Amino acid sequence: MSRVTFEQLLDAGCHFGHLRRKWNPQMAQYIFMEKNGIHIIDLHKTVEKIDEACAAAKQIAKSGRKILFVATKKQAKDTVAELVKAVGMPYVTERWPGGMLTNFTTIRKAVKKMSDIDRMMASEDFLKSISKREKLQIERERAKLEKTLGSIADLSRLPAAVFIVDILKEHIAVAEAHRLNIPTFAIVDTNSNPNLVDFPIPANDDASKSISVIVKAICDAVAEGLEERKMDKDNATEDEAEESAEYSNVSDDEEEEAGNGRTKEGVRKVKDVTGEEGEEGRRKRPTIKRGPAKSADTKKN
Secondary structure, three states, rough: OOOOHHHHHHHHOOOOEEHHHHHHHHHHHHHEEEEEEEEEHHHHHHHHHHHHHHHHHHHHHOOOOOOOEEEEOOOOOOHHHHHHOOOOOOOOOOOOOOOOOOHHHHHHHHHHHHHHHHHHHOOOHHHHHOHHHHHHHHHHHHHHHHHHHHHOOOOOOOEEEEEEEEOOOOOHHHHHHHOOOOOOOEEOOOOOOOHOOOEEEOOOOOOOHHHHHHHHHHHHHHHHHHHHHHHHHHHHHHHHHHHHHHHHHOOOOOHHHHHHHHHHHHHHHHHHHHHHHHHHHHHHEEEEEEEEOOOHHHHHH
């Protein structure tokens, strides 16, 4: 069963494309018709592409890796931040910092700096040793870092995939992902090139409802993947506990059998040693030699 129905996409306005004069010929396969100078997107193909993207996102989440969501458009910021935060994935809703993927080590240094500032601000001795002006400057720097990098503070390594809303606006993110061979998911409108992403979803990328429906479907798939991962871990833990219990029982039985065997063998060795000592004693027992009997004449003399 599809995660999103045709009627849901229709109600959200996902079928509205751009003006005909702004279209990209590569999107011809996803366009249903033209009406009043506006291209209409084929929602049947949109449903298929959403299912493909959800299946891939679910597998990535099940493997324990991260998907980075990128949506800096005004109508997508709040929606994406709210939905993605619920599943614990990193996201970028402010300005895309150049080199975020290709120069990831520098970005991690900035995140580390933000955590260092938090540690310093928590220390009362440090606050007493600086002036009011210096404290204000540090707080402003902390707020700036939080605004741009706060949502990716938990991203300790490169993401396994990137989900993008409007690849024309986020062309730098698309280029960086391509350079590092990171799979890309994206909502592509009729003015975009779907060949630039691995999992294109043809839909209206300007309407907040349209973005919300698609991002929610992806987040639901991610949540399912995380739940399955948790269940697999629990099952593995139970199996290990059962195996360890069985192993301990088997080892106890083996120890008992080995103990009984050692006892029998000890008794057998004691008997053997005792028998050997008896035989040696009999062999080594001195024999008394008796001389010839004396005659009666000898006694008289």
